Amino acid sequence: MSILIAILIGCLIGALLGINAPIISYTYSSYLAIAIIAALDSVFGGISSVVKGNFDLKIFVSGFFGNAILSILLTYLGQKLNVDIYLAAIIVFVGRMFTNLSIIRRYFLEKWSKGKNKKEVEEDAGK
Amino acid sequence: MKGRGTIIFTIGAVVALLVAIILMQFRTVEETDISTLEAMRETELRAEVASWKEKYEEASKQLTETQAKITEYYETMESKDEAAKVLEQELLQAKMRIGQEAVTGSGIEVTLEDNIETQIDDYDIYKLINELRLAGAEAISVNEVRITAMSDVKSIAPGLIHIDGNPLHSPYIIKAIGDQTYLVSALNQKTYGYMDYVIKSYDKTGYITTRESIVIPATKKVMKFEYAEEVKQ
Numbered sequence: 405m406s407i408l409i410a411i412l413i414g415c416l417i418g419a420l421l422g423i424n425a426p427i428i429s430y431t432y433s434s435y436l437a438i439a440i441i442a443a444l445d446s447v448f449g450g451i452s453s454v455v456k457g458n459f460d461l462k463i464f465v466s467g468f469f470g471n472a473i474l475s476i477l478l479t480y481l482g483q484k485l486n487v488d489i490y491l492a493a494i495i496v497f498v499g500r501m502f503t504n505l506s507i508i509r510r511y512f513l514e515k516w517s518k519g520k521n522k523k524e525v526e527e528d529a530g531k
Numbered sequence: 532m533k534g535r536g537t538i539i540f541t542i543g544a545v546v547a548l549l550v551a552i553i554l555m556q557f558r559t560v561e562e563t564d565i566s567t568l569e570a571m572r573e574t575e576l577r578a579e580v581a582s583w584k585e586k587y588e589e590a591s592k593q594l595t596e597t598q599a600k601i602t603e604y605y606e607t608m609e610s611k612d613e614a615a616k617v618l619e620q621e622l623l624q625a626k627m628r629i630g631q632e633a634v635t636g637s638g639i640e641v642t643l644e645d646n647i648e649t650q651i652d653d654y655d656i657y658k659l660i661n662e663l664r665l666a667g668a669e670a671i672s673v674n675e676v677r678i679t680a681m682s683d684v685k686s687i688a689p690g691l692i693h694i695d696g697n698p699l700h701s702p703y704i705i706k707a708i709g710d711q712t713y714l715v716s717a718l719n720q721k722t723y724g725y726m727d728y729v730i731k732s733y734d735k736t737g738y739i740t741t742r743e744s745i746v747i748p749a750t751k752k753v754m755k756f757e758y759a760e761e762v763k764q
Contacts, residue, residue, distance in 0.1 A: 410539040414546030421547065422554025430563045436556050443549050461538050468545055 435476045438490050442471035445497040448504040455511040471497075627670070630679035630750040634670045638708035638745045639715055644736040645690055645701035653686040655729055656694070659705055659718075660684070662725045666717035668707035670747040674699045677750040695752050711741045 428436065446468040453459040475493045482489030626632040641659060643651045660678055663671055671678040676694045685693045692699050707714055718725045718739060730737040 406535075406539055407542060410543035411546050414543035415550050417543075418547035418550025419554060421551035422558070425551065425555045425558075427559050427562055428555060430559065433556060433559045433563070436552060436559070440549070440553055440556055443552070447545075447549065461541055465541060465545065 434490065435479055438475045438479050438493055439472040441494055441497045442475040443468055445501050445504075446471055448501045448508070452504040452507040455508055629754070630670070630677045633746065633749045634708060635744060635746045636669070636708040637711060637743050638668070638706065638741075639711055639718075640740045640742050640745065641705040641707070641718070642738055642740070643701070643703040643705070643730070646734075646736045649733055649735045650689050651692070651701060651703055651735060653684045653692055655735065656692060656703065656705070657684045658729050659725060662717060663705070663707045663709070663714060666709065666714045668709040668714060670708045672706045672747045674704055675748055677748055679750050679752065679754075681752070681754065682750075695750070706742075706745050706747055708745055708747060715739055715741065 446464065449467060450459065450464040453464070475490070475497070478493055479490040623632060627634055641663075643655060643659070645651055656673060660671055660673075660682075673684075673694055674697075676682075676697045676699065678694070682695050683693075687693050687698070690700055692703070719727075721727060726737060726739070729735075
């Protein structure tokens with residue numbers, strides 16, 4: 405429960421910061437976008453690991469920042485090499501996001517169907 | 532408990548950071564006008580430059596073509612101008628000849644007047660016109676009525692002569708542009724000259740004056756061909 409509150413407070417503080425932050429140059433917005441994709445991937449990965457029950461804070465935080473920084477560096481390198489490397493990063497991150505989402509979805513679907521069965525069993529017992 | 536507090540704090544901080552960055556990015560994307568030159572990506576700029584270059588080349592090509600056309604027009608215009616000038620000159624000459632253009636020059640003035648005994652009649656006038664033409668008059672007028680190739684002179688009543696339908700009366704001032712000496716000597720020939728034979732022998736009044744500057748007006752008669760046509764060769 406306290407984790408949910410922490411997430412909510414984090415969202416509020418982040419929103420306040422984001423609204424009041426200065427607008428960054430459009431040239432650098434592509435780096436920021438790829439960093440956001442990487443961070444979102446880490447978040448979904450974290451949730452799926454929570455679901456699996458092997459969540460590690462160190463791995464989560466290092467993945468969150470490491471992936472973001474690495475993707476920014478890759479995008480920069482790609483621009484220097486005149487190759488759109490950020491496309492590869494996006495494909496990898498979004499693909500992983502879908503995989504993690506499917507894990508989360510499966511977990512909650514199973515939980516829901518289990519609860520329903522339980523309820524039905526209870527109802528049957530009640531009869 | 533310490534470990535749990537760290538986890539909560541860390542997750543809260545990470546979420547805050549993520550949301551802040553996402554909102555920053557949203558605002559950047561929203562508030563940047565993609566069509567401005569500064570916001571364009573390199574490839575877009577390249578495409579833009581290429582299209583502008585193409586447009587420029589097309590425009591410069593058109594410019595050269597148009598300039599060439601203009602020079603051509605100028606050349607034809609000049610040659611046409613010359614032709615037009617010659618034609619205009621010819622037209623003016625023709626108009627002067629048929630009396631549609633007022634002319635000026637040196638010549639003589641013959642004044643014929645009615646007196647108590649005799650009156651000037653049409654014969655005197657057209658005889659005089661004929662004599663003047665014989666002597667090389669280039670333009671003739673009677674009382675400011677231009678004599679043309681189609682002019683008619685007719686006595687209507689004693690003291691009234693119609694020339695081209697214009698009623699004229701004494702004194703008749705006949706103006707003629709031409710060589711003054713020829714004109715005067717032609718009229719003043721002894722015995723059979725105009726002044727002797729037509730005027731003095733009938734006791735009519737007439738005298739000649741030479742003028743350095745005579746203005747003979749254009750005819751007011753409109754010439755139209757209703758029956759005559761050009762002979763096609």
